[in-house]
Amino acid sequence: MLPLHYAEPQNFSLGERVLLTTCVLASAVIFYIRIRSIAHNIFFARRDADFHLRNLPRRIQRFVWEVLLQAKVIRERPLPGIAHAFVFWGFIAFALVSANHFAAAFGLGFLSPASGIGKFYFGLAAIFAALVFISISGLFLRRFVLRPRWLDEHVSVESGIIALLIALLMATYIGGFFFPAAAPTLRLLWWMHSLAILVFLPIIPRTKHLHLLLSPFAVFFARDGFSRIPPLDGEEDFGLIAVKDLTQLAALQAYSCVECGRCTEHCPANATGKLLNPKEIILGLRT
Numbered sequence: 001m002l003p004l005h006y007a008e009p010q011n012f013s014l015g016e017r018v019l020l021t022t023c024v025l026a027s028a029v030i031f032y033i034r035i036r037s038i039a040h041n042i043f044f045a046r047r048d049a050d051f052h053l054r055n056l057p058r059r060i061q062r063f064v065w066e067v068l069l070q071a072k073v074i075r076e077r078p079l080p081g082i083a084h085a086f087v088f089w090g091f092i093a094f095a096l097v098s099a100n101h102f103a104a105a106f107g108l109g110f111l112s113p114a115s116g117i118g119k120f121y122f123g124l125a126a127i128f129a130a131l132v133f134i135s136i137s138g139l140f141l142r143r144f145v146l147r148p149r150w151l152d153e154h155v156s157v158e159s160g161i162i163a164l165l166i167a168l169l170m171a172t173y174i175g176g177f178f179f180p181a182a183a184p185t186l187r188l189l190w191w192m193h194s195l196a197i198l199v200f201l202p203i204i205p206r207t208k209h210l211h212l213l214l215s216p217f218a219v220f221f222a223r224d225g226f227s228r229i230p231p232l233d234g235e236e237d238f239g240l241i242a243v244k245d246l247t248q249l250a251a252l253q254a255y256s257c258v259e260c261g262r263c264t265e266h267c268p269a270n271a272t273g274k275l276l277n278p279k280e281i282i283l284g285l286r287t
Helices: 014-043 056-068 071-076 078-105 116-146 157-177 184-206 208-221 248-255 278-286
Strands: none
Touching: 014 078, 014 184, 014 248, 056 071, 056 208, 071 078, 078 116, 078 157, 078 184, 116 157, 157 184, 157 208, 184 208, 208 248, 248 278
């Protein structure tokens, strides 16, 4: 008989807990090593001469509009934008589910599938899981099959791996509604879900999906206007000659690039057939 609610494996052995702990630590260490150099480049870049945190209400409004509601990306590209929004909202919904997922292996789970609150939340997460699975499949098809010209001339293998991992996460979660807690298949799905998360984490800093972590900061700290260029002093170089010339905001924004190609799509020079490609400039800056 199929369960009426989400089920999780029970009674993890000591060996399973040791293996899970080892995998979690390995994933966290690799993630830290990879994110450390990026954080260093941002924090120790040259300070922006005209940066300030005035107009906090405007910044909060922009954060809610562009990040939480995903309104800007939906407005500019409705169908892919809605798909992207569902993936983002799904990640928010799964924050508690993922935390509970690992805590439950050590007997520390705080969401019980049998309780009223737990049953409701796991059911809500299942709806988002289905929407995320459909959305990420559509985005995968768009990037790797339809391939609009402003995305990329080359196929990003890392982006494909990330999309497949997200689809696997959603599929293995939904599988928890179709097997009882004692079923060996459910334990297999639980481990597949766990490993997908732990593989996903260290990949983030080396792919465009770094924007998951940095874009909210880039949106909040963005200027309301153009940067003020300091006056030249003597014979000093001006412009971006070396890495030391990058400012903190420029570095943050470069690492936050999602490689969507909107800048190239709307560039007047690129639209007339000129060789200027803003996206390649941003990616070169990041490199």
